Amino acid sequence: MSNNIKLGIIGGGKDSLIGILHRVASGMHSKYEVVGGVFNTEIQKSLQYAEETGIPSERVYKDLDSLIAGELSLPDEEKMQAICVLTPNYLHFSMAKKLVDNKFHVICEKPLTTTYEEAQILEESVRRSRIVFAVTYTYTGYPMVRQMREMILRGDIGKVQKVDVQYYQGWINPIIHDPEKRAKTWRLDPEISGKSCCIGDIGSHAYNMIEYTTNLEVKEILADLNYLYGDNEMDVDGTVLLRFSEYVKGVIRSSQIATGEENNFRVSIYGEKAGLKWEQENPNYLYLLQDGEPLKTLKPGHAYNGELSLSGTKLPPGHPEGIFDSMGNIYHGVAKAINKEGYDPAEFPTIKDGLRGMNFIEKVLESNKQGNVWVKL
Numbered sequence: 001m002s003n004n005i006k007l008g009i010i011g012g013g014k015d016s017l018i019g020i021l022h023r024v025a026s027g028m029h030s031k032y033e034v035v036g037g038v039f040n041t042e043i044q045k046s047l048q049y050a051e052e053t054g055i056p057s058e059r060v061y062k063d064l065d066s067l068i069a070g071e072l073s074l075p076d077e078e079k080m081q082a083i084c085v086l087t088p089n090y091l092h093f094s095m096a097k098k099l100v101d102n103k104f105h106v107i108c109e110k111p112l113t114t115t116y117e118e119a120q121i122l123e124e125s126v127r128r129s130r131i132v133f134a135v136t137y138t139y140t141g142y143p144m145v146r147q148m149r150e151m152i153l154r155g156d157i158g159k160v161q162k163v164d165v166q167y168y169q170g171w172i173n174p175i176i177h178d179p180e181k182r183a184k185t186w187r188l189d190p191e192i193s194g195k196s197c198c199i200g201d202i203g204s205h206a207y208n209m210i211e212y213t214t215n216l217e218v219k220e221i222l223a224d225l226n227y228l229y230g231d232n233e234m235d236v237d238g239t240v241l242l243r244f245s246e247y248v249k250g251v252i253r254s255s256q257i258a259t260g261e262e263n264n265f266r267v268s269i270y271g272e273k274a275g276l277k278w279e280q281e282n283p284n285y286l287y288l289l290q291d292g293e294p295l296k297t298l299k300p301g302h303a304y305n306g307e308l309s310l311s312g313t314k315l316p317p318g319h320p321e322g323i324f325d326s327m328g329n330i331y332h333g334v335a336k337a338i339n340k341e342g343y344d345p346a347e348f349p350t351i352k353d354g355l356r357g358m359n360f361i362e363k364v365l366e367s368n369k370q371g372n373v374w375v376k377l
């Protein structure tokens with residue numbers, strides 16, 4: 001039997017968007033072995049998926065409760081050690097809580113839960129159980145995002161004075177105008193998605209990215225959300241003004257009705273000495289802007305990058321690092337934490353980031369509901 005971390009997967013079946021990313025990324029650094037899971041609500045589909053992907057069928061369970069019971073009955077050296085939760089949002093809290101209470105390490109998709117209250121309860125359980133709990137804000141694993149953080153923290157751009165993060169998608173546009181399609185989309189159903197669609201799904205990535213790259217905490221927000229139709233309960237677009245302090249301000253512009261946009265996530269951080277810009281659709285380029293200087297483009301794998309960035313780059317310069325690599329880096333960091341090896345806390349987002357994300361989502365909704373007023377985080 002290998003010494004790799006035994007990983008179980010909940011959700012993420014063949015029909016899912018995110019399952020393949022976790023499955024491939026977890027194998028990237030030879031630190032995990034997928035030993036089973038519950039990939040779907042129907043066991044037959046889960047078994048079929050296991051067969052197609054080479055996962056042993058013996059530990060494919062019908063639901064999470066059977067998985068926990070089955071795994072706890074195994075000798076320690078065979079048991080799943082970590083489990084990733086890749087189901088729709090409303091299941092994250094109950095599933096993650098059961099896993100944490102039974103001492104499994106957890107890698108959970110974002111948003112962490114559907115309410116801030118649930119997130120607080122979960123955080124308390126994690127603190128008590130001392131397991132490793134990661135929340136996959138996927139984009140923090142890109143080498144040039146890590147580089148952005150390293151440069152900002154060591155003062156390359158000077159004191160941060162302006163933050164502008166845009167996350168534009170257009171996929172809800174063909175859905176929102178058609179009531180039938182709208183009713184079939186779980187991200188637009190508050191029972192499944194939670195209280196917010198656009199801010200919960202992608203605005204939360206933007207918020208996390210700001211705190212990750214700058215280490216600054218947003219202190220106050222003012223939000224203006226768009227629901228587009230009176231009978232639609234879920235935001236599909238939102239602009240959020242941010243105040244870090246009296247003289248450090250910013251904005252998150254997020255939309256899922258930005259017609260024709262794919263996954264246009266851009267992070268721009270401006271300091272008194274320079275600016276840095278990064279775009280998810282071209283993740284190998286980090287742009288450095290300076291007064292009176294030509295634009296500089298930094299790329300992965302070069303010795304001018306910092307240790308955190310270089311440790312997340314597997315091939316020499318010129319070999320693009322994409323989203324699978326980014327998620328692979330997060331899984332690698334989590335493996336180090338589980339194995340009690342030294343690691344940089346910036347290698348993976350934790351329950352604290354998930355909790356802050358849920359607070360942000362609720363405060364955005366509060367600000368919007370109260371008539372677009374400033375709300376303290």
Ligand SMILES: NC(=O)c1ccc[n+]([C@@H]2O[C@H](COP(=O)([O-])OP(=O)(O)OC[C@H]3O[C@@H](n4cnc5c(N)ncnc54)[C@H](O)[C@@H]3O)[C@@H](O)[C@H]2O)c1
Binds near residue numbers: 015018038089136138
């Ligand atoms: N980190 C990112 O960038 C990113 C990107 C996309 C999705 N996500 C998150 O990942 C999660 C899943 O999103 P998705 O788009 O893959 O959803 P999806 O609807 O495409 O897939 C969900 C999967 O979960 C399975 N499932 C549902 N209920 C289950 C249950 N009770 N037990 C076991 N399996 C069950 C479904 O069969 C399906 O395979 C969401 O929380 C979403 O926010 C994150």
